[in-house]
Amino acid sequence: MAKVPKPDELAQIEHRPPESPWTETPVEFRPGTYCYGAKPQNIEPVDMPNPRDWNPADEDWKLPENWKQTVLDGMKLRLNRFRSFKLFMDICVRCGACADKCHYFIGSGDPKNMPVLRAELMRSVYRNDFSTFGKMLKKYAGARELTEDVIKEWFYYYFQCTECRRCSVFCPYGIDTAEITIIGRELLNEIGCQIDWIAGAVANCYRTGNHLGIQPHAFRDMIEFFVDEIEEVTGVRVEPTFNRKGAEILFITPSGDVFADPGTYTLMGYMMLFHEIGLDYTWSTYASEGGNFGLFTSHEMMKRLNAKMYAEAKRLGVKWILGGECGHMWRVINQYMDTMNGPADFLEVPKSPITGTVFENARSTKMTHIVEFTADLIRHGKLNLDPSRNDNKIVTFHDSCNPARAMGILEEPRYILRNVCNHFYEMPENTIRERTFCCGAGTGLNTDEYMEMRMRGGLPRANAVKYVHDKFGVNMLANICAIDRAVFPPLMDYWVPGVDVTGIHELVANALIMKGEKKRTTDLRYEPLPGMEEEEEEEEDV
Amino acid sequence: MNPLNAIVFSLVAVGVLVLVALLGAGVADLQYFFGVVVPYAAAAVFFIGVVYRVVYWARSPVPFRIPTTCGQQKSLPWIKHDALENPVTKGQAVMRMVLEVLLFRSLFRNTRLEFRRGPKIDYASAKWLWLGAIVFHYAFLVVFIRHLRFFTEPIPGFIHLIENVDGFLEVGVPRLFLSGVVLLAALTYLFLRRVTVPQLSYISLPADYFPLFLIFGIGLTGILMRYFIKVDVVAAKELTLGLATFHPTVPEGIGSIFYLHLFLVSVLFAYFPFSKLVHMAGVFLSPTRNLPNNSRIQRHINPWNYPVKVHTYEEYEEEFREKMIEAGLPVEKKE
Ligand code: SF4
Numbered sequence: 001m002a003k004v005p006k007p008d009e010l011a012q013i014e015h016r017p018p019e020s021p022w023t024e025t026p027v028e029f030r031p032g033t034y035c036y037g038a039k040p041q042n043i044e045p046v047d048m049p050n051p052r053d054w055n056p057a058d059e060d061w062k063l064p065e066n067w068k069q070t071v072l073d074g075m076k077l078r079l080n081r082f083r084s085f086k087l088f089m090d091i092c093v094r095c096g097a098c099a100d101k102c103h104y105f106i107g108s109g110d111p112k113n114m115p116v117l118r119a120e121l122m123r124s125v126y127r128n129d130f131s132t133f134g135k136m137l138k139k140y141a142g143a144r145e146l147t148e149d150v151i152k153e154w155f156y157y158y159f160q161c162t163e164c165r166r167c168s169v170f171c172p173y174g175i176d177t178a179e180i181t182i183i184g185r186e187l188l189n190e191i192g193c194q195i196d197w198i199a200g201a202v203a204n205c206y207r208t209g210n211h212l213g214i215q216p217h218a219f220r221d222m223i224e225f226f227v228d229e230i231e232e233v234t235g236v237r238v239e240p241t242f243n244r245k246g247a248e249i250l251f252i253t254p255s256g257d258v259f260a261d262p263g264t265y266t267l268m269g270y271m272m273l274f275h276e277i278g279l280d281y282t283w284s285t286y287a288s289e290g291g292n293f294g295l296f297t298s299h300e301m302m303k304r305l306n307a308k309m310y311a312e313a314k315r316l317g318v319k320w321i322l323g324g325e326c327g328h329m330w331r332v333i334n335q336y337m338d339t340m341n342g343p344a345d346f347l348e349v350p351k352s353p354i355t356g357t358v359f360e361n362a363r364s365t366k367m368t369h370i371v372e373f374t375a376d377l378i379r380h381g382k383l384n385l386d387p388s389r390n391d392n393k394i395v396t397f398h399d400s401c402n403p404a405r406a407m408g409i410l411e412e413p414r415y416i417l418r419n420v421c422n423h424f425y426e427m428p429e430n431t432i433r434e435r436t437f438c439c440g441a442g443t444g445l446n447t448d449e450y451m452e453m454r455m456r457g458g459l460p461r462a463n464a465v466k467y468v469h470d471k472f473g474v475n476m477l478a479n480i481c482a483i484d485r486a487v488f489p490p491l492m493d494y495w496v497p498g499v500d501v502t503g504i505h506e507l508v509a510n511a512l513i514m515k516g517e518k519k520r521t522t523d524l525r526y527e528p529l530p531g532m533e534e535e536e537e538e539e540e541d542v
Numbered sequence: 543m544n545p546l547n548a549i550v551f552s553l554v555a556v557g558v559l560v561l562v563a564l565l566g567a568g569v570a571d572l573q574y575f576f577g578v579v580v581p582y583a584a585a586a587v588f589f590i591g592v593v594y595r596v597v598y599w600a601r602s603p604v605p606f607r608i609p610t611t612c613g614q615q616k617s618l619p620w621i622k623h624d625a626l627e628n629p630v631t632k633g634q635a636v637m638r639m640v641l642e643v644l645l646f647r648s649l650f651r652n653t654r655l656e657f658r659r660g661p662k663i664d665y666a667s668a669k670w671l672w673l674g675a676i677v678f679h680y681a682f683l684v685v686f687i688r689h690l691r692f693f694t695e696p697i698p699g700f701i702h703l704i705e706n707v708d709g710f711l712e713v714g715v716p717r718l719f720l721s722g723v724v725l726l727a728a729l730t731y732l733f734l735r736r737v738t739v740p741q742l743s744y745i746s747l748p749a750d751y752f753p754l755f756l757i758f759g760i761g762l763t764g765i766l767m768r769y770f771i772k773v774d775v776v777a778a779k780e781l782t783l784g785l786a787t788f789h790p791t792v793p794e795g796i797g798s799i800f801y802l803h804l805f806l807v808s809v810l811f812a813y814f815p816f817s818k819l820v821h822m823a824g825v826f827l828s829p830t831r832n833l834p835n836n837s838r839i840q841r842h843i844n845p846w847n848y849p850v851k852v853h854t855y856e857e858y859e860e861e862f863r864e865k866m867i868e869a870g871l872p873v874e875k876k877e
C-alpha cells in the first residue's frame with residue numbers, strides 16, 4: 001500500500017491546469033489515488049461480466065473482445081432510459097460554475113476532477129457517436145473516439161467522484177455529475193471494470209444480507225456483545241430480538257455500525273433508546289444492511305440488493321420500517337426504493353407508537369428515518385434527557401451528502417443535537433447543509449489503498465472542522481452516516497488531530513436517563529462523564 | 543484542443559460567415575437568397591430543430607425522482623419546510639423553476655475557491671458570473687423584443703414601452719438603446735472570463751467561443767447599422783414584414799450590412815438547436831430541478847422497471863439454516 005504523504009506536503013496543491021490539453025493528457029495510475037480492480041470471486045456470485053484477475057495499473061486490462069460495442073450499446077440503452085443522462089449530455093454550457101465546487105478538485109487540483117470536465121470525459125464520446133455535428137466536425141466539436149485509454153480515464157475519474165451532488169447545487173441547469181458518474185460506472189461494470197471494494201461489498205450483501213459478510217449467527221452474537229456493553233455502562237439489560245414475526249417495526253441500519261468503532265456506539269444508542277421507550281421492534285439477519293452498494297454499481301444491482309427490505313418486512317409481517325443513520329441508504333430509500341420495489345401496500349403508514357405521530361412524509365414508502373422518529377419523541381417530551389452528560393463534547397455537525405442533497409434532512413439532526421448536548425457549533429455556512437462537503441470517501445471509495453485520495457477529497461470538510469476546532473474548541477464531529485463514522489477518524493487524525501467522530505444516537509444515549517439505570521460514571525466509550533473523572537479513577541483503583 | 547486553437551477556429555468560422563454574406567449579398571447581388579431564402583430556411587431549422595430536440599429528450603423517461611434538494615425536506619409539522627428549495631408539490635416545483643429560469647437562482651449561489659498555503663480554504667462570494675449571465679440574457683431579450691417592431695404593423699404598445707425604457711437616456715440621434723451596448727459589454731466579459739480563468743479556458747471548446755463571436759458579430763453589425771453605416775430602414779422593414787407575413791419582397795438598396803446582420807442572425811437561429819444554446823429549452827426539463835421531492839409520499843412509476851434476480855429469504859435460510867437454529871434464530875423450515 002502506498003504511503004500517504006505528510007499533510008503539509010499533500011497541501012501543496014496547484015489548481016492550475018497543465019500545459020497539455022486534457023484530451024492529450026493520459027491518466028497516470030499512481031498508487032494511493034486509485035482503487036484495486038474487482039477480483040473474480042467478487043463479481044461471479046452476482047453474475048457480473050468479465051471476471052478476471054487484473055490490475056488498473058497494468059497496461060493490459062483484459063477487456064472483453066467486444067468491449068467497445070458493449071459500451072456504445074450500453075450508452076445508447078441508457079440514453080433512452082434516462083432523460084437526465086441525455087439532457088446532461090446536451091445542455092452544459094461549460095460556464096465553470098461547478099468547477100471549484102468538487103472536493104476532489106479542491107483537494108487534488110486535477111482539472112479532470114472539475115465536475116464539468118468529469119462529465120466531458122463522457123460527453124466527448126457522446127458527441128463522437130451520438131451527435132451529427134460531432135460526427136462531422138470531430139475534435140472541433142469536442143468529439144473523440146472511444147479507446148481503451150478513454151476507458152481507463154473513465155475508471156480513474158468515475159471512481160474519483162463520490163456522487164455527492166455538490167456540483168449540481170451550483171449548476172444553473174441542475175446538471176448532476178453524479179448522474180453521469182452513476183451511468184459511467186454502470187458502463188464500466190458491463191465490461192468488468194469494477195473496483196474490488198464495492199464488488200466485495202455487493203457480493204456479501206447479496207449472499208449474507210450485509211456488506212461485511214456477517215452470517216446470521218455471528219450477526220446475533222455481535223449485537224449480543226453490545227447488549228453486555230450497555231449493561232456494563234448503564235446497568236440496564238436491553239433485549240433485542242431477531243427475525244421475529246409479528247413485531248411492529250423492522251429496524252434496518254448499516255452493518256458498519258455493528259462492526260467498527262465509533263459506529264458501534266451509535267448502535268448501542270439505538271438499542272438503549274428502543275428499550276427505554278419500549279419499542280416493539282426486530283432486527284433482521286437477512287435484511288441486515290441499510291447501505292446499498294448496488295447504487296455504486298448499477299441501477300439493477302441497487303434494485304437487487306434493496307429488494308430485501310420490503311421482502312423481509314412482508315415476511316415478518318411488521319407494520320412499518322425504521323431506518324438507522326446512514327447516508328446513501330437514505331438516498332436509495334428516498335429516490336428509488338418505492339419505484340423499484342414497491343408498492344409497499346402490505347405495510348401501514350408509519351406511526352410512532354409512543355407519540356401517535358403519523359409520519360405523513362413516508363406515506364408511500366412506509367419507512368421512517370430514525371432522526372425523524374427521535375426528533376418527534378423529544379418534541380413530545382417522551383425522553384428524559386440530561387444533556388450535561390455530553391458537556392465534555394464540543395460538537396459540530398457534518399451534513400452527509402445524501403441526506404442533505406438527495407433528501408433534505410437538515411433540521412431534524414440539529415434539533416436532536418440541541419437537545420442532547422449543550423455545546424454545539426456550526427461550521428461555516430458555505431460548508432454545511434446543501435453545500436456540505438463530502439467526507440472524501442463515499443460511494444465505496446472508503447478503501448485503504450485509496451488513502452491519499454481520501455485525504456485529498458476530505459480536505460475541504462476537514463478544513464471546515466479545523467476552523468471550528470480552532471475557534472470553539474470543537475472536539476466531536478457528529479453525523480448521521482455510517483461511512484462518515486468509518487472514514488472520518490483517519491481523516492481527522494490526518495488534518496485535525498483531536499477531533500473524534502460520533503453518530504447522533506450515541507449522544508442521545510449518553511444523555512438518555514433510563515428507567516432503572518445505575519449511577520452512570522462513563523459514556524458509552526468508557527470515558528468518564530463530566531464531573532465523574534475522580535469516581536472513575538477510584539473505581540479503577542478498586 | 544489547445545485553447546488558442548479553439549478561439550482561432552471559431553473566429554475563422556465567423557469570419558468566413560461574414561465574408562460569405564458580404565460577397566453573396568454585396569458583390570454577387572444574391573439579395574433574394576440572403577434576404578428571403580436563408581432567413582426562411584434558418585427559421586425552419588430553428589423551429590423544427592428545437593421541437594425535434596425537445597421531443598428527443600422527452601422520449602426518454604424520467605424513471606426516478608432525483609431532485610437535488612437544497613433545503614429542508616417536508617417532514618414533521620413543526621419543522622419549517624423549505625418549499626422553494628425542496629418542493630413537494632407540483633406548484634412548489636414550478637415556483638422553484640420560475641426562480642431558476644427568471645433569476646438564475648443556482649448561479650447566484652456561486653462562490654470562488656480561495657486556496658492558500660496552510661492549507662487555508664475559503665469560499666469567497668462570486669456574483670460576477672451571475673451578473674454577467676443575467677445581464678447578457680436580459681439584454682438579449684430586450685434586443686429581441688425591440689426587433690419585433692420590424693415584424694409587426696402596427697407596432698404593439700409593449701414594444702414602444704420597451705423601446706422607451708431601453709432608450710431612456712435620450713442621447714444621440716437616433717436615440718441610443720442601452721441594451722445593445724450592454725449586450726456587447728456582457729459578451730466581452732463572458733469572453734474575457736473564458737480566456738483569463740485558466741480552468742475555464744482549459745475546458746473551452748470551439749462550441750463555446752463560436753456563439754460568443756457570432757452574437758458579438760450580430761450586435762456589432764446591428765449597432766453599426768443603427769448609428770454609423772446608415773441603411774434604408776423603411777426598405778428594411780418592408781423586407782422583414784414581408785417575411786413575417788409570408789409575402790416576401792426584396793426592396794432595392796437596403797445596404798449590404800443589413801444582409802450581413804440578417805445572415806448572422808439566421809446562422810444563429812439555425813445553429814441553435816444543435817448546440818449548447820439549447821440549454822434555453824433544456825433547463826425546463828432538468829429532472830434535478832423540475833421535480834418535487836415527494837417520492838416517499840407518492841409512488842412514482844418507472845416505465846421500464848423490470849424484474850431482477852434477487853437472493854430470496856428461502857435461499858438464504860437454506861444456506862444458513864443449521865447455524866441459525868443453533869444460534870436460536872427463528873427459521874421457516876425446521877428441517
Ligand atoms: S455549472 Fe453546469 S453548465 Fe456550468 S459547466 Fe458545470 S455542469 Fe456545465
Ligand code: SF4
Pocket residue numbers: 101102103104113114115118160161162163164165166167168177178181
Ligand atoms: S458529484 Fe461530487 S464528487 Fe462527483 S463531480 Fe460532483 S462534486 Fe465532485
